[in-house]
Amino acid sequence: xxxxxxxxxxxxxxxxxxxxxxxxxxxxxxxxxxxxxxxxxxxxxxxxxxxxxxxxxxxxxxxxxxxxxxxxxxxxxxxxxxxxxxxxxxxxxxxxxxxxxxxxxxxxxxxxxxxxxxxxxxxxxxxxxxxxxxxxxxxxxxxxxxxxxxxxxxxxxxxxxxxxxxxxxxxxxxxxxxxxxxxxxxxxxxxxxxxxxxxxxxxxxxxxxxxxxxxxxxxxxxxxxxxxxxxxxxxxxxxxxxxxxxxxxxxxxxxxxxxxxxxxxxxxxxxxxxxxxxxxxxxxxxxxxxxxxxxxxxxxxxxxxxxxxxxxxxxxxxxxxxxxxxxxxxxxxxxxxxxxxxxxxxxxxxxxxxxxxxxxx
Numbered sequence: 001x002x003x004x005x006x007x008x009x010x011x012x013x014x015x016x017x018x019x020x021x022x023x024x025x026x027x028x029x030x031x032x033x034x035x036x037x038x039x040x041x042x043x044x045x046x047x048x049x050x051x052x053x054x055x056x057x058x059x060x061x062x063x064x065x066x067x068x069x070x071x072x073x074x075x076x077x078x079x080x081x082x083x084x085x086x087x088x089x090x091x092x093x094x095x096x097x098x099x100x101x102x103x104x105x106x107x108x109x110x111x112x113x114x115x116x117x118x119x120x121x122x123x124x125x126x127x128x129x130x131x132x133x134x135x136x137x138x139x140x141x142x143x144x145x146x147x148x149x150x151x152x153x154x155x156x157x158x159x160x161x162x163x164x165x166x167x168x169x170x171x172x173x174x175x176x177x178x179x180x181x182x183x184x185x186x187x188x189x190x191x192x193x194x195x196x197x198x199x200x201x202x203x204x205x206x207x208x209x210x211x212x213x214x215x216x217x218x219x220x221x222x223x224x225x226x227x228x229x230x231x232x233x234x235x236x237x238x239x240x241x242x243x244x245x246x247x248x249x250x251x252x253x254x255x256x257x258x259x260x261x262x263x264x265x266x267x268x269x270x271x272x273x274x275x276x277x278x279x280x281x282x283x284x285x286x287x288x289x290x291x292x293x294x295x296x297x298x299x300x301x302x303x304x305x306x307x308x309x310x311x312x313x314x315x316x317x318x319x320x321x322x323x324x325x326x327x328x329x330x331x332x333x334x335x336x337x338x339x340x341x342x343x344x345x346x347x348x349x350x351x352x353x354x355x356x357x358x359x360x361x
Contacts (some may be wrong), residue, residue: 002166005130005215008056009056010052011026013055014049014132015054017053018045018046020046023194024038024046025046028043031128037289041067049073051304052296054213060292067318069124069126069127070099070101070127071100071101072127072128073102073126073128073129073130074088074092074132075114075168076105076106076107076128077114077131078109079106079331082265082291082294083090083132083157083263083291083293083310084182085293086293086311086314087132087310087311087313087314088104089131089314090311090318091130091314091315091318092314093314093316094125094314094318095318098318100127103121103124103126105121121277122146127151128151128153129146129152129153130152130317130321131154131155131156133155133160138242140276141273143163146216147164152166152321152325153166154166154167154168154317155167155168156314156317160336161336161338166324166336167196168313168316168320168339168340169202170340170344171340171341172202172206172207172209172343173209174195175206175306175308176207176213177209177212178344179206179345180210180212180219180258180260181213182259182345183351184217186353186354188286188354189219189354190225190255190256190258191256191257191258191259191260192222192225192226192227192256193210193221193240193259193260194241194245194260194266194270195228197228203228203262206262206290222252222254222256222357224252225254229262230268231300238262238263238269239269240269241266241273242267242268242270242273243267243270244269244271245261245266245274246269246272246273246277246279250277256285257354258285258287258288258351258354259274259287261288261289261290264289264293264313267289267296267305267350268289268295268299269298271350281301281351282351282352286304286350288304288305289304289306289350290305290308291307291308292306292308292310292346293310296348301350304345304346304347304348304349305346306343306345306346306350307343307346308343309342309343316341
């Protein structure tokens with residue numbers, strides 16, 4: 001057999017090696033209805049030769065014929081963030097089962113890089129876009145060109161329905177309420193709170209939930225023990241923020257028996273900061289997070305947290321996206337929808353009940 005010039009095995013290569021026409025080989029390997037008119041022995045000969053040569057169909061040529069790339073862009077704000085990983089796995093699982101290829105892009109929290117990836121997405125004719133959100137995208141118009149091209153968009157982790165974008169995010173107000181209720185149930189009445197960055201839309205509803213439960217429990221939240229994380233620069237900034245704010249809590253000399261952190265990485269930073277200062281967690285101070293990412297589960301102590309169903313959110317995004325791309329004429333003209341999965345408490349060893357003081361002490 002003559003040496004091939006191309007690096008890929010083609011239909012022509014299989015046809016030449018089989019001693020058959022390209023059209024016959026194409027009919028057999030594409031499993032077209034006409035393949036039933038080809039003798040069974042011939043069909044098996046073609047398939048055996050294709051396996052021997054390592055032939056794979058040309059997806060690009062097939063997409064041109066079908067006018068479908070079967071590709072979905074998946075743009076994460078920072079793949080090094082543990083928050084993104086289970087969402088990404090859910091998306092990949094949902095798309096893989098439907099033979100759609102996720103075109104994964106990592107914006108590394110850089111707005112310019114995010115914009116560049118969107119342009120590449122449009123150039124490669126991806127049929128849809130799923131964004132694992134970050135606060136830096138909320139105030140931008142970067143998704144406008146995608147919508148103008150009638151490409152469906154789903155954002156996971158933010159509510160951008162006011163911008164006409166389908167959204168999936170956990171019920172943050174309910175999550176904040178569940179977290180505060182857990183600490184109240186453990187008899188903690190002096191609770192320090194670390195809120196998220198002001199740019200982050202998750203922060204305000206969580207804070208509302210915390211305040212509502214505190215008020216109903218008769219717990220007064222000391223304003224000098226309510227802190228706010230700065231804008232998130234990278235996946236490590238939450239940890240370092242928690243560590244630094246733990247030191248500020250202690251230097252304030254205000255009494256507190258528990259810390260409710262904005263997320264798990266911040267909670268881990270708080271544990272580190274308290275431990276470095278000689279404060280034991282949970283014996284001297286309980287610490288609670290939010291998200292239920294892997295580091296929270298394997299840390300010592302393991303972090304009590306509010307679980308976001310991250311994998312399920314990714315899977316739901318994939319399922320909804322597949323419905324959108326399969327709908328004739330697309331779905332970008334429809335009213336945007338919002339799905340808010342429920343959070344749940346995951347109790348671990350970083351929180352314990354406050355010991356009751358003995359009478360006379």
